[in-house]
Amino acid sequence: xxxxxxxxxxxxxxxxxxxxxxxxxxxxxxxxxxxxxxxxxxxxxxxxxxxxxxxxxxxxxxxxxxxxxxxxxxxxxxxxxxxxxxxxxxxxxxxxxxxxxxxxxxxxxxxxxxxxxxxxxxxxxxxxxxxxxxxxxxxxxxxxxxxxxxxxxxxxxxxxxxxxxxxxxxxxxxxxxxxxxxxxxxxxxxxxxxxxxxxxxxxxxxxxxxxxxxxxxxxxxxxxxxxxxxxxxxxxxxxxxxxxxxxxxxxx
Amino acid sequence: xxxxxxxxxxxxxxxxxxxxxxxxxxxxxxxxxxxxxxxxxxxxxxxxxxxxxxxxxxxxxxxxxxxxxxxxxxxxxxxxxxxxxxxxxxxxxxxxxxxxxxxxxxxxxxxxxxxxxxxxxxxxxxxxxxxxxxxxxxxxxxxxxxxxxxxxxxxxxxxxxxxxxxxxxxxxxxxxxxxxxxxxxxxxxxxxxxxxxxxxxxxxxxxxxxxxxxxxxxxxxxxxxxxxxxxxxxxxxxxxxxxxxxxxxxxxxxxxxxxxxxxxxxxxxxxxxxxxxxxxxxxxxxxxxxxxxxxxxxxxxxxxxxxxxxxxxxxxxxxxxxxxxxxxxxxxxxxxxxxxxxxxxxxxxxxxxxxxxxxxxxxxxxxxxxxxxxxxxxxxxxxxxxxxxxxxxxxxxxxxxxxxxxxxxxxxxxxxxxxxxxxxxxxxxxxxxxxxxxxxxxxxxxxxxxxxxxxx
Numbered sequence: 167x168x169x170x171x172x173x174x175x176x177x178x179x180x181x182x183x184x185x186x187x188x189x190x191x192x193x194x195x196x197x198x199x200x201x202x203x204x205x206x207x208x209x210x211x212x213x214x215x216x217x218x219x220x221x222x223x224x225x226x227x228x229x230x231x232x233x234x235x236x237x238x239x240x241x242x243x244x245x246x247x248x249x250x251x252x253x254x255x256x257x258x259x260x261x262x263x264x265x266x267x268x269x270x271x272x273x274x275x276x277x278x279x280x281x282x283x284x285x286x287x288x289x290x291x292x293x294x295x296x297x298x299x300x301x302x303x304x305x306x307x308x309x310x311x312x313x314x315x316x317x318x319x320x321x322x323x324x325x326x327x328x329x330x331x332x333x334x335x336x337x338x339x340x341x342x343x344x345x346x347x348x349x350x351x352x353x354x355x356x357x358x359x360x361x362x363x364x365x366x367x368x369x370x371x372x373x374x375x376x377x378x379x380x381x382x383x384x385x386x387x388x389x390x391x392x393x394x395x396x397x398x399x400x401x402x403x404x405x406x407x408x409x410x411x412x413x414x415x416x417x418x
Numbered sequence: 419x420x421x422x423x424x425x426x427x428x429x430x431x432x433x434x435x436x437x438x439x440x441x442x443x444x445x446x447x448x449x450x451x452x453x454x455x456x457x458x459x460x461x462x463x464x465x466x467x468x469x470x471x472x473x474x475x476x477x478x479x480x481x482x483x484x485x486x487x488x489x490x491x492x493x494x495x496x497x498x499x500x501x502x503x504x505x506x507x508x509x510x511x512x513x514x515x516x517x518x519x520x521x522x523x524x525x526x527x528x529x530x531x532x533x534x535x536x537x538x539x540x541x542x543x544x545x546x547x548x549x550x551x552x553x554x555x556x557x558x559x560x561x562x563x564x565x566x567x568x569x570x571x572x573x574x575x576x577x578x579x580x581x582x583x584x585x586x587x588x589x590x591x592x593x594x595x596x597x598x599x600x601x602x603x604x605x606x607x608x609x610x611x612x613x614x615x616x617x618x619x620x621x622x623x624x625x626x627x628x629x630x631x632x633x634x635x636x637x638x639x640x641x642x643x644x645x646x647x648x649x650x651x652x653x654x655x656x657x658x659x660x661x662x663x664x665x666x667x668x669x670x671x672x673x674x675x676x677x678x679x680x681x682x683x684x685x686x687x688x689x690x691x692x693x694x695x696x697x698x699x700x701x702x703x704x705x706x707x708x709x710x711x712x713x714x715x716x717x718x719x720x721x722x723x724x725x726x727x728x729x730x731x732x733x734x735x736x737x738x739x740x741x742x743x744x745x746x747x748x749x750x751x752x753x754x755x756x757x758x759x760x761x762x763x764x765x766x767x768x769x770x771x772x773x774x775x776x777x778x779x780x781x782x783x784x785x786x787x788x789x790x791x792x793x794x795x796x797x798x799x800x801x802x803x804x805x806x807x808x809x810x811x812x813x814x815x816x817x818x819x820x821x822x823x824x825x826x827x828x829x830x831x832x833x834x835x836x837x838x839x840x841x842x843x844x845x846x847x848x849x850x851x852x853x854x855x856x857x858x859x860x861x862x863x864x865x866x867x868x869x870x871x872x873x874x
Contacts, residue, residue, distance in 0.1 A: 214810050217802060242812035254807040258825030258832070259861075267821065267860040268811035275812070283863050307825070324811060 173224035184388030193360040200385035201407040210336040214248040243275035247330035249321040251337040256308035315346035322353040339373040351376030371403040420456040431567035447565025454559035466777040467716040477600035480508040489624035497842035503587035545637040545665040556720040564635040571604030576613040585616035598629040605636040609644035616647040628658040640672040648676040663689040668699035675702040682709025690719045694728035705734040709742035716745040723756040730761040738774035749781040763793040820852040
């Protein structure tokens with residue numbers, strides 16, 4: 167699915183990712199945990215191709231294709247989806263227009279037939295219902311005045327409409343109460359299948375009670391310093407990150 | 419160059435003015451215009467707005483009959499807006515498309531009955547004169563020129579407590595002629611106490627390169643507790659030269675709600691002057707300017723708070739593309755007596771290229787001590803994080819730019835009280851940003867599919 171090899175990346179000339187390796191197979195869910203400033207959000211932004219996130223070494227292939235030279239929209243069309251930690255508000259552009267433009271672009275690239283307005287509206291309404299958002303949200307400006315939970319559900323709705331092969335959830339649990347968290351987790355779980363992979367970036371073990379990962383990695387100081395099964399998350403919850411960071415520094 | 423233009427316009431004005439009812443106004447106008455000097459770069463109110471393209475023109479009177487083409491017909495209907503209308507082509511009334519004269523509230527100066535003539539004598543030029551009294555420089559020589567030349571015009575008089583159900587559309591269209599020509603158009607609207615109406619003033623043309631100079635002057639007299647919703651839409655082809663002024667007089671507890679749109683031409687200058695003359699009046703003024711190519715578009719607004727307890731909310735937004743230049747000068751003048759004034763002014767601008775320019779200047783001039791005023795102006799480029807968000811969803815950079823630009827303007831369209839007018843404007847503006855149709859299609863899809871009216 168995705169192979170990340172020796173990835174180094176700078177943000178504003180500061181070296182954030184320092185040789186990150188990660189191999190994810192179809193259908194797997196990988197959780198990435200780590201302390202503040204470890205590079206967790208940078209990883210999502212680098213993979214999605216955001217301006218200002220400069221890759222200085224290493225490679226990333228998605229389904230066998232080198233994506234590092236691609237524009238963000240090409241990566242999205244190739245099946246990469248980043249659910250934002252802070253989804254952007256775009257007043258004046260309706261959610262429905264935005265979603266349609268997005269789905270049209272991705273489907274066209276993937277050679278799927280275009281949906282007409284009526285078909286699309288029907289589909290969008292179904293997905294609204296699936297994430298427990300009122301249909302009036304389709305008419306409002308993109309994320310405009312949405313609460314934190316509504317924004318995250320809107321991200322999830324986009325994910326459902328685009329059917330990506332790799333979903334990166336960037337601290338999707340931040341700012342969510344337990345009910346909203348369950349809705350989002352159920353949505354994600356419903357999308358899990360043998361061909362779709364997930365990178366779940368989170369600060370807290372709590373999310374992983376609901377989205378149970380196959381693997382857990384600890385990102386510290388720009389590298390993955392420890393990997394394990396889902397039980398690693400519990401160990402981190404108990405012990406914190408300190409013991410790993412000092413181990414890493416010792417190794418370096 | 420300026421002298422020649424000045425002399426030529428004066429001669430044309432003297433030739434044109436021949437309505438005895440307006441003789442005094444004409445004479446005063448001719449005198450004032452003859453005495454006025456043509457603005458140059460050192461004239462503060464015209465500092466960033468060069469009149470070069472105007473002053474180098476050699477203008478005649480329009481030919482007596484212009485061809486009425488399908489393109490003009492389409493422009494005139496304003497997207498089949500349901501409205502009684504008057505349509506002028508190069509200054510002449512088009513009888514076929516003009517049905518508003520059937521309304522008792524609408525007439526031409528040349529067809530006015532005795533009572534209407536009395537109203538014209540009383541009010542024409544009176545609102546404009548208030549601007550001169552304000553000493554703010556917001557009355558200029560083109561207003562004098564209009565007074566000098568006015569021969570005919572539109573009078574709309576809405577009587578006490580009358581309410582016009584449909585918007586009134588007044589369209590001033592131009593089409594190119596063999597010789598460059600100049601026009602002075604005039605509109606006077608009077609709302610008696612308690613009256614309510616919607617006025618859509620519309621300046622447009624066919625798509626051919628225009629060689630017209632339009633000097634338009636609108637005076638709006640809004641009586642006690644009366645309410646006017648005004649749209650002033652400039653949709654001319656970009657070679658048209660346009661200088662337009664809107665002067666508003668607000669009586670007690672009256673309301674002026676307005677939306678001014680300028681697409682941009684080689685030269686467009688708009689002055690909007692609102693006089694709060696009695697307590698309780700409210701001005702809700704919004705506007706959009708979106709020049710492109712090498713266009714020059716100038717909005718000068720001036721809100722005169724002369725008395726206590728009046729309110730103003732003014733919001734203008736502009737998007738400059740290519741090598742276009744825009745000027746926004748928003749003045750709010752609070753006179754010493756105007757205590758308890760509430761006034762807000764916001765001007766936000768987007769520059770889409772490195773070569774586009776905006777000169778924005780909010781001016782609050784406050785001489786009263788118990789008032790609440792705020793103003794703000796911003797100039798920015800499209801937001802990086804919004805661009806990235808859209809691109810990360812597979813939307814191309816170009817389409818994202820179009821959608822974000824449109825969204826910036828659409829926020830003001832969404833606030834318009836007349837959804838049918840907003841619906842006419844949306845496709846027009848979306849296509850303006852998405853020059854390639856594939857880029858604006860998602861913005862228009864809901865409209866064309868008829869989904870926008872459906873309850874989601």
